[in-house]
Amino acid sequence: MHFFEKVSLATNMKKLFFLHVALLFSFALSAQGLLSGSVTDAESKQPLPGASVFAQNTTVGTVSKPDGTYSLQLGKGGYELVISFTGYEAQRVNVEGNADRTLDIALKKEDKSLTEVVIQSNNEVADGWEKYGSFFLDHFIGRTANAKDTKLENPTALKFFYYKRTDKLKVFASEPLRITNNALGYTLQYALDSFVHYYKSGLNSYRGNCLFLPLEGDAAQQATWAKARQKTYAGSRLHFIRAYYDSTLKEEGFTVDLLSETSNTKFDRLTNPYDSAYYFSDDSTGNVELWFPRTVSISYVKARPEPSYLEQMNLPKNVPNQMSYVDLRDAILVKPNGFFTEQRSWVSQGYWSWKNLADLLPYDYNPDR
Secondary structure: OEEEEOOOOOOOOOEEOOOOOOOOOOOOOOOEEEEEEEEOOOOOEEEOOOOOOEOOOOOOEEEEEOOEEEEEEEEEEEEEEEEEEEOEEEEEEEEOOHHHEEEEEOOOOOOOHHHHHHHHHHOOOOOOOHHHHHHHHHHHHOOOHHHHHEOOOOOOHHEEEEEEEOOOEEEEEEEOEEEOOOOOOEEEEEEEEEEEOOOOOOOOEEEEEEEEEOOOOOHHHHHHHHHHHHHHHHHHHHHHHHHHHHHOOHHHHHHEEEEEEOOOEEEEEOOOOOOOOOOOEOOOEEEEEOOOOOOEEEEOOOOOHHHHHHHOOOOOOOOOOOEEEEOOOOOOEEEEOOOOOOOHHHHEEEEEHHHOOOOOOOOOOOOOO
């Protein structure tokens, strides 16, 4: 099973996984490829009308028609397609948006035993929202400027479980979470598989898949959101990966430093980050492979960190650049839109790990629009 991940070894370790999403929509973008097919019951072969089909972490989604068929317009790049239907196991398939393609999906009925175990657990905290709600929001939506203007619309969907023996908190959701981001102009449909906080280590992880639904607004509001999205994009992980893919790191304001082989604290500037030891471009596929043998420090020199980040991390107010640290467990394969596989290979600390859902932009976001 493939996981969409954003991981941190600081106070925000993040992993994303999707189980089920409802209330989807169809959104057309500049088309590079038409993906179409059908969704059926794996056993009976009957069509499943109303099955949700969407590209993970994008604004692109639809539901299957009465005959089980669907179609999606995908822009150039890579995507993780998520197909789900109530009572069935969701499927995830990596697809390309470079050409027309047919993809038929047969879903299997889900095993309800795991759900029943959760429901019957005696570790549920009766007043979980009152006790852990604020903590959950801080580590799930975030504590950034954008997070202050982002709201969880259905908190009653959350169930909180505390496990004394292992000293950890788990949070599940009985339905997709509806999150309104008034800062960036999106409603997020987020199906939370689980959120876990480990008190002994201070680490957090959460799994889920997200569909972005653009908010409606007048011209002035749309202009405000466009400006906020551009500001959020600048220096983000998505921005960095796209710049690396396009070989425009310097022009876009990024520097990359590699941890020294002889020191655990000294970093040396990569004067050529496109050296074949770290970067390989495959002209035949259009993919780029990235690999760092040791931790890298990535700085965005065109903007200072948010004051709230410096305050929350007890850092000096005169820190000049946004700085993040990245470890790659294995090489990653990068697509033109910034999507990469395997997502679980990426481990980040620092500024990027401070960013959560309130600062997430979809893979089909284009700052030039």
